[in-house]
Amino acid sequence: MSVKERNRPAVAATVFGTLAVLSMSLVPQVAQAADAARGRKVMTTKSLGNCAACHKFPNVESPGDIGPDLIESMESFGPEDRAAVRQWIWDAREFMPHTIMPPFGANKILTPQQVDDVVEYLYSLKR
Amino acid sequence: MTVAMAAVLAVVVGSLISCAETRASEKKVSLTPGPEVEELEQSMSYEEYQKRYKEVFGTATEEMAEDGNPAELALDDGLDLVNAVAGSKGLSCASCHGKDGVKLKGIAATYPKYDPAIKGIATVALQINRCREGNMGAEPFKYESYDQLVITMYVKSLSNGVPIHVSIDGPARPFYDKGKVYYFKRQGQFNFSCAVCHVKYAGYMARTNLISNNKHHGDHWPAYRLKWGKTGSMQRRFRGCLKNMRAERPAFQSEIFRDLELYLTSIANGEPVQVPGLRM
Amino acid sequence: MPKGVGKIRIRLPKHIAKGEVIPVKALITHPMETGLRKNKKTGKIIPAFYINDVRVYYGGELVTHADWSIAVSANPFMTCYVKADKAAPLKVVWKDIKGSVYEKTVQIQPE
Structure with a gap:
C-alpha cells in the first residue's frame, strides 16, 4: 500500500468533516443532540x-x-x-x-x- | 456565531411564514358573533383584582397621581385649538360649539356612537376630523399627531365626571358585535386574543406585569403613559398590544379599531370619564 | 409633547384663595440626554445634554431649588407647592449643562 493510498481515508474524513460542520452551521436544526x-x-x-x-x-x-x-x-x-x-x-x-x-x-x-x-x-x- | 445567526434567521423566516398563514386564515373568519366568541370566565372579580393590584403596586399609583399628570398641561393647547379659526370657511370649533367648546360638555361620554352619515361607528377623534373637513373646510389632523391628541383630549375632558353611556343597541349593535368578536378572536403568532389575557387571566402576573382587568380600559384615553413618555390614544395602545401578540395591526381609526373601541368603552359604561388618564 | 427644546407650560389652579397652598405644575420640553446612550445607527455616543438646575422664584424670592441629574426623564414634569399669600409673579428657571437658560413667568393672583 502506497503512502498516497493510506492517506485517502484521512482526506475523505477531513472533507466529510468540513461538510458536516458547514451543514451544521447552515441548518442548525438538523442532526444535533x-x-x-x-x-x-x-x-x-x-x-x-x-x-x-x-x-x-x-x-x-x-x-x-x-x-x-x-x-x-x-x-x-x-x-x-x-x-x-x-x-x-x-x-x-x-x-x-x-x-x-x-x-x-x-x-x-x-x-x-x-x-x-x-x-x-x-x-x-x-x- | 454562524449557528446563532442561522437560528435567528430561521426564527425570522418562521415568523414570516406564520404571519402569512395568519393573514390567510383571518380572511376566512366571518365577523358574526357565533362560535368564534370563546366562552371565557373572568378569572377573578373586580374587587379581587383591586386587592391584587394593591399587593403588587401598593400606593404607587396614588402617589403618581398626586404629583399631577403631565398631560394636563397640554389641555391648554387643546383649548387654544378649539378656539382657533382654521380652514376655508373662517370657522373655529367654537363658532358652533360655543366659546371654549362649552356646548360639548357631556357629549364625549356617549362616544363612540353610530353615525348614519358614515354608516359606522364614529369616535371623538374621527368626528373632530370629519367636522374639520366637512364643516370648516380645514385639513384633517394626522392621527397621533400632537395637535390631534390634545384637541381630542380637551374635548373629552369637557365630559370629565360624566358617567359613560355609549349605546350598543339599535344601529350600533352589529358594530358592537364585530368589536366583541375581534376582542375574543385568537390571532397572531402567539395565538392570543385580547380576552384571553384581559378576561381570563386578568389579575395574574406575566413576569413582572400585572395583567389588567378590562373594566377601566375605556374611560381615560387619550392618556399619558410613562412607558411612552408622552400622550397617546387608545388605538395606539391597541397597536402596542397587537405587536406583542405578533398579530397584524390595523391602521388608526380603521373600521375594526373603531368597533373595538366601542366594545371596550361599553364595558366601562357607568364609570365616569377621566381624561387625560395617567398610566404606567 | 410639543416638539423642540425649551417649550414651557405652567399650570396654576383656576381659582386661588389668599393664603392657600397651591400646586404649581410645570413642564419643559427637553431631551435630557444622559450621555450614556449610543446612536443606534452610527454607534457613537450621544453627548450628555440635560437640565441640572431648577429654581422657582415667587415675588423675587427663591422658594424652591432643585439639582437634577441624568435620572430625570425627557420632557421633565415637576410639581411644587407655594403658599399664595400675595399677588406676585412666579418665575421658574431651568438651566442645562450647555449653559442655556429657560424661564417663564406667570402671575399668581389670589382672590
Whole structure:
C-alpha cells in the first residue's frame, strides 16, 4: 500500500468533516443532540420561549403565575412521556383547546431543535 | 456565531411564514358573533383584582397621581385649538360649539356612537376630523399627531365626571358585535386574543406585569403613559398590544379599531370619564 | 409633547384663595440626554445634554431649588407647592449643562 493510498481515508474524513460542520452551521436544526443548557437559554430569552413570563422554574427572577410550576408539572410525566411533553410545547391546544399557551412549534415560534432542547431541559428538572 | 445567526434567521423566516398563514386564515373568519366568541370566565372579580393590584403596586399609583399628570398641561393647547379659526370657511370649533367648546360638555361620554352619515361607528377623534373637513373646510389632523391628541383630549375632558353611556343597541349593535368578536378572536403568532389575557387571566402576573382587568380600559384615553413618555390614544395602545401578540395591526381609526373601541368603552359604561388618564 | 427644546407650560389652579397652598405644575420640553446612550445607527455616543438646575422664584424670592441629574426623564414634569399669600409673579428657571437658560413667568393672583 502506497503512502498516497493510506492517506485517502484521512482526506475523505477531513472533507466529510468540513461538510458536516458547514451543514451544521447552515441548518442548525438538523442532526444535533438535544441539549438542556441550550433549552434553558431558549426558555429564558424573551424573543424565543420566554417561558418565565408564565411559568416558575428554578433560578429565574420574578416569574409569572399564569401557568403551573414546571417542576410540579414534570412530576406527572415519566421517561416514556417525552412525546407528550414535546406536544405540550409544540401545540398545547391538543390537550387544552382554550389554553393561553402559544403553540410554539405549530406557529413556528421555535424551531424543532429548540423545542427538543426545551424538552431536554424540562427532563433535567426531574433529577 | 454562524449557528446563532442561522437560528435567528430561521426564527425570522418562521415568523414570516406564520404571519402569512395568519393573514390567510383571518380572511376566512366571518365577523358574526357565533362560535368564534370563546366562552371565557373572568378569572377573578373586580374587587379581587383591586386587592391584587394593591399587593403588587401598593400606593404607587396614588402617589403618581398626586404629583399631577403631565398631560394636563397640554389641555391648554387643546383649548387654544378649539378656539382657533382654521380652514376655508373662517370657522373655529367654537363658532358652533360655543366659546371654549362649552356646548360639548357631556357629549364625549356617549362616544363612540353610530353615525348614519358614515354608516359606522364614529369616535371623538374621527368626528373632530370629519367636522374639520366637512364643516370648516380645514385639513384633517394626522392621527397621533400632537395637535390631534390634545384637541381630542380637551374635548373629552369637557365630559370629565360624566358617567359613560355609549349605546350598543339599535344601529350600533352589529358594530358592537364585530368589536366583541375581534376582542375574543385568537390571532397572531402567539395565538392570543385580547380576552384571553384581559378576561381570563386578568389579575395574574406575566413576569413582572400585572395583567389588567378590562373594566377601566375605556374611560381615560387619550392618556399619558410613562412607558411612552408622552400622550397617546387608545388605538395606539391597541397597536402596542397587537405587536406583542405578533398579530397584524390595523391602521388608526380603521373600521375594526373603531368597533373595538366601542366594545371596550361599553364595558366601562357607568364609570365616569377621566381624561387625560395617567398610566404606567 | 410639543416638539423642540425649551417649550414651557405652567399650570396654576383656576381659582386661588389668599393664603392657600397651591400646586404649581410645570413642564419643559427637553431631551435630557444622559450621555450614556449610543446612536443606534452610527454607534457613537450621544453627548450628555440635560437640565441640572431648577429654581422657582415667587415675588423675587427663591422658594424652591432643585439639582437634577441624568435620572430625570425627557420632557421633565415637576410639581411644587407655594403658599399664595400675595399677588406676585412666579418665575421658574431651568438651566442645562450647555449653559442655556429657560424661564417663564406667570402671575399668581389670589382672590
